[in-house]
Structure formats: C-alpha cells, structure tokens
Amino acid sequence: MNEKILIIGSGFSSLSAACYLAKEGYEVTVLEKNKNLGGRARQLIKEGFTFDMGPTWYWMPDVFERFFADFNKTPSDYYSLKKLDPAYQIYFGPNDSINIEDTLEKISTAFEKEEPGSSKTLTKFITKAKNNYDIAIKDLVYKPGVSPLELVSVKTIKKLGQFFGNIQSDIEKEFKNKRLSQILKFPVLFLGAKPSDTPSFYNFMNYADFGLGTWYPDNGMYEVVKGIHTLALELGVKFITNSPVEKIIVENNKCFGVISNNKMYISDIVLSGADYHHTESLLDKKYRAYSEKYWEKKVFAPSSLLFYTGFNKKLSGVEHHTLFFDVDFDNHATSIYDKPGWPEKPLFYASFPSITDKKCAPEGYEAGIFLIPLAPGINDTPQLREEYFNIIIERIEKNTGNDLKNNIIFKESFCINDFIKDYNSYKGNAYGMANTLMQTAFLRPKLKSKKVKNLYFTGQLTVPGPGVPPSLISGKLSAGLIVKQLKKNL
Template structure:
C-alpha cells in the first residue's frame, strides 16, 4: 500500500515536491487554503485583462528544464517560451533610460558606450559569475542545509573570500558609472537583500541576467503552475482547494497523527508544508515548535510589496515588458526596508507590461500593467497609503515616459501587507521569504526536517535554498529527496 503524505500549500515548491513524491510512489494530497492553485503565483483576471499576481520574471531557464526532465518532459510540452529582446528597461534619476538588449554581445557594446573600458571589466565579472553559477546550480543549491560541511568543497574553499565580500564591493571595484552599477546591483533584489550585505558569491545572479537572459512563457508565469499541476495530476497527485489547515495534531511518539482541515480531522502518515514556515509551526502545540518568536523576529526578511494591477484603455509609449524605475536613490529606499522600517519617501518601483509582448494579457489596443513597490515587512497598510503611493508612481511614470495615462485607467486593484498575511499566512506580510545574507545561507536557514517531529517536513522560501521561483523548484526536490532518504532509512531499521 502506498504511503500517504499531505502537502500544505500549492506554490512552486509544494508542487515540485508533490511531483517528485508521487513519482516515488507516495499517495500525495495537496491542500490549498485558497480557491486557486499556485500560492503567490496565482492569476487575477478582470474585464478581459490577465495579471500574474506574484512572480513575473522567468530567469534561469535551465532550472525549469531540469525539473521537467526529471519526469521525461520539457517545458515546451506545456508552454511556449520566448526570450525577451530587449530584456528590460531602466529609468534613472536624470530622467534618461537604458534598455538592456537580449544578447551578451550587445550588452558589452552598451556598457562600452556608457563607460569606456567597462566592457572588459564586465567580461571578467561575468566569467566569475558564470563559474559561481555552475558551482551553485550543479552542486550547492541542491544540498539540504543539514550541515556546514555541505559548503566545503575544493571549489568553495578557493572562493572563500567571496563569502566575506559583498556584491557591492565587487561591482564597484572597476565599474564607475552610477547607472551601470545600479544595473549590476539590481539582480540581488531577487535574493531579497541589499547589495552591501549580499555575499559576492551571489554574483551568479548577474550571469542569470546577462548570460542566460530574460524569458517569458506565453500566457504568463501561471502557465508554469498549470504545467506543474498537469504533471502532478498525471502522476496521481490529488488537489483539494479551499482546504484550510487549522492545526497539526501530534501523538505521544512525537509524530504527526493528522490534520484538522476546515475543522474536520483527517489522519495523516506524513506532512510536508510548503506554507509559511513560521505559520506552520503555530499550527503545532508549543512544545513541538523548533523556533521561537524571538528567533523569527531577529531574522532579516526580504521585502514585502505594494502591488497594483492596472488596466489601461490604450497602449503605452516608451515602456518595455519589464521596466525598472530607479529614478530615486536606491540606498535611501533600501534603508527604509532594512534599517529603519518605514514607508519610503521616494520609492523605487518596478512595472511589468506583459501585453507589450503577449496579446493574451489585454484586449486589443489596451495595456495590462503590474506595479510593484518593495516595502519593509509589517508596515501599516491602509487604503489611504495605497492610494498615496499609487499617485506617486503614476505621476513619475507619466513624467519619465512623456505621456498622460491617468485618464486612461480603466481599473486598478491593489495588494499589500494585509493581503500577504490573509492569503498566505505570510510572516509579517513578507513577499519573498528570508533574505540571502551570509548568516542566513544554506545550513543557517530553518531546517527542512523538523527536529522535534519525526514525520514533519518543510519546503519553500523560508528554508533552503532561498527566495525566488527557480530556488522554489529546487527546494521541492531537496525536501522530497530528504523524505525519501529518511523513509528508506526507517524502513531498513
């Protein structure tokens, strides 16, 4: 008889794990508290417009390929992928913009035009970034975070200084142009930390950016969710939506004996939580929680976000599919997130205009836009504050792109700290998980296997390897491998 496992949540990491565990012969039931599968990668539709509610960037395509290959599939079996060219556009404080092309050759030319000699430094930087990427993706990120010895290899020992130097120090060593510096420091935002506190080893994100490029699945990131759900169902995974887990019940042998789901008890042989790690532990009796409230409060969390999903009654000018508005001071905004948590005075923001590339996102001659302002977690969140910041960014959009858009807004919907808490039980309303700082890397992150309960495991952005969609896919594989290893060991005893 198949061993049963319940998976809490249906985001990327939970879906990944469900596929691996079903393939290994487990009877898998996935429990999603919301009406729609996908966790943060849900979709919002209104009046013919479509919006990816969470992730909008498709980076590191090789990780997606590896995932589907593990099941004898390819991404192209499920969705159509297009490399974006240009990749994205960045607006700066002086009102000018730089558009990042889709090929490395063109990127070198762009750098050289902006700062003579910089293309040579960029080539050296990217050589190091590619090496680190290969080391990370082929080895380190698939480690379960059980022991510090996982990080000790001849390669990492040779690169040890990169763990004690920052991305910022490395980037600014040779590049002097403020604009090029911001472009090179920007990818670490996907890691949820400041360039000044992110180890230089993480420059592999720059290789993901320039070396591998920016891609778009036609129909949006939710197409990847649909693909994973389709794969999971073909492997026998059962999905239950509107299934809120109220508590996790533990027996006298320190094992999960079942779950209360919408107030009804369901026996369970094993549980893997892809839900918020902190929240999952609050579902346990206090004596079985591994980490205290003090522990969580001291952790450096990646930002929360204020998001707007906006339908425009016309096509917009001077924008790209991905557009970054870095026309205010980066460090000042970062301080308001990490150092003195507060609403930023002059926020940087990001905008996704997927209908520039993909006509499935908006009706003909109209534009779909998602705006995102990174924020400190747990800030006061009111309708008045949301409206204030929407007006700030729309005025800047109009000024920088030289057009009027306010009168062409058909509708807007907002999403912020309160919503992250309500929909995802997200700790302090964070959007991305724990920041990838040196003291929160690998074995220093919360553990995948509970140290207090024999058959309880965790996956997702608060454990290894960290925030982001590709790491979430990997986290699901790591968690499933750990379950298989422990299960196999117990079977042989």
C-alpha cells in the same frame, strides 16, 4: 507502497515536492487554503485583462529544464517560452533610459557607450559570475542544508573569500559609473537583501541575468503553475482547494495528520510549503523548533505594494519589464532594512505583459503591473496605497511622456495585509527570508522538523531561499529527505 503524504499549500515548492513524491509511488494529497492553486503565483483575470499576481520574471531556465527532465519531460511539453529582447529597460530620469538586451554582446555595447572601457570589465565580471553559477546551481543549491560540510569542496574552498566579501563593494570597485553599478546590483534584489549584506559569491545572479537572459511563458507565469499542476495530476497527485489547515496533529512527538475544515486527514508524512512561521503556529508550543525571538531577529526579504491596472490605450516608451531607478537606491533600501517605513521616494518596477502577449489585454489596451518593495510589518492602509499609486503614475508620466491619469479603467492593489490574509505570510513579507551570510544554506530553518517526527518543510523560508527556481529546488530537497526516511523505515 501506499504511504500517505499530505502537503500544505500549492506554491512552487509544494507542487515540485508533490511531483517528486508521487513519482516514488506515494499517495500524495495537497491541501490549498485558497480557491486557486499556485500560492503567491496566482492569476487575476478582470474585464478582459490577465495579470500574474506574483512572480513575473522567468530566470534560470536551466533549473526549470532540470526539474522537468527528472520526469522525462521538457518545459515545452507544458508551456511555450519566448526570450525577451530587450530583457528589461531602466529609467534614470525623464527620457533617459538604458535597455538591457538579450545577449551579453549587446549588453557590453550598451555599457561601453555609457562608460568607455567598461565592456572589458563587464566581460571579466560575468565570467567570474558564470563560474560561481556553475558551482552554485549545478551543485550547492541542491544540498538540503543538513550540515555545513555540504558547502565544503575543492571548488568552494577556492571561493571562501567570496562568502565574506559583499556584492556592493565588488561592483563599486570595478564600476565607477553609478548607473552601471545600479544595473549590476539589481539582480541581487531577488535574493531579498541589500547588496552590501549579500555575499560576493551570489554574483552568480548577474550571470543569470546577463548570461541566461529573461524569458516569458506564453500567457504568463501562471502557465508554469498550470504546467506543473498538470504533471502532478499525471503522476496521481490529488488536490483539494479551499482547505486551510487549522491544526497539525502530533502525539508523542510524532506527526500523523492535520485538521482542515474540521475534517481530520491522517497521513504518514506532513510536508508544509506554507509560511514556516505560520506552520509552526499550527503546532502546540512545545513542538515548535523556532521561537518568536528567533523570527524577530531574522532578516526578511521585502514585502511589496502591488497594483494590477488596466489602461484603455497602448503605452509608449516602456518595455515589458521596466525599472524606475530615477531616485536614490540606497535611501529606499534604508527604508526597507535599516529604518523600516514607507519610502519617501520609492524605486519601483513595472511590467506590461500585453506588450509581449496580446492576450493579456483587450485590443488597443495595456495591462500594467506595478511593484514597490516595502519593509515587512509596516502599517498598510487604503490611504497609503492610493498615495503611492499616484506617486508612481506621476513618475511614469514624467519619465516616459505618457499621459495616464485619464486612461485608467481600473486598479486592484495587493499589499502587506493581503500577504498576511491570503498566504499567512510572516509580517506580510513577499519573498521569504533574505540570503545573507548568516542565513545561507545550513543556517536557514531546517527542511525537517527538529522536534516532530514525520513533519517536513519546504519553500522560500528554508533552503535554498527566495525565488521561483530555488522553490522548485526546495521541493526536490524536501522530497528527497522524505523518501530517504520512508525507505529507511521499510
């Protein structure tokens, strides 16, 4: 067996697919546009500070375990994990915060203090969420989105109503306390849509949060990239960096290679883990399965304004993951989805990895990563970035009591224009396509091209959807379809 497979991009879905395909004995080559592997999950090292540039949350550890188990490995063969306690902290105002700790029992105690009687409601809510998690993660998300019948089973028929309800109404019906309601809506943001537009079934994210907890790989999320890259090398995958693909070669509706840096790479299969819209732009128009009108109508997950900041002192009153919900949640969501524009009062997220991992900053210093969710496609200028950096620094100072302005050594920013430049991201989105009812499973862009034979796709714009665990699964699904085709051709 010597079929050649070319993979475009080296994000989590591409790395995953590369491993599965190499395991089957195929000759796999990965072409990466940038100088470093990992796609959005790159790493920034500057003046003794280390930052994850993309994902910073390690959720759903069972998905990572299942991935490595497919190769008779475990995550611990490649990186070490620590469960965070607290998992994260949420600020609702000056010196007013709630810690979400590392067990459901502790979280229930915190809820009870906030609203008497809410701990019992929470237990019932998480029990339902766990049941949905077991159905979704152990079964549904490992379907390739080929047919609506994939969603039909005895278990899912019983859950049918949950695909037409929504997370927001479910939570607000059970939890009258606005702060607790906001906490429970938070995990849904990882799916890329408003809670009011996210089907009730997706409450399994609450189990991922409260039931499975938040973890940290020693040295950061980039260690996971390095671990999967090492596995891929062990399996014989070849990687070529600084190799943007300029054209996908198609003749008679059949793909047989790509052009990168003016060099032709011939292959039996091309699999793209790059942005789906961008990948189709590498094809002649007649071979594109989805029109510009199609993409315009889709609900995309947010983009982000990110800052990677070095402080010359340790911070107090913050945890490794700290959320600032001291402004109106719904107003910010409106500025992302309903009336796209820069939010007047943004919610934002802060990560201080050096609280957990001293290697992330020089001794006595702190590394800070800040993220403001934004509507994709809006105007991005240096002036706006600076304005919003000042807004969040002032808010951190106000809420936590830290004096920060005079302790900033440097800051690097990353926003919409950078997502487009570095990742060819459609409208500069950060997380792909949102998981709304009409963008779930078989209703998402297909893993296999509908117009070009031997061309496949993987990643967060196709199934199962946004996030690191879904990307690992997407790579497995794409690889499975490719193996099926190649074996059928024998």
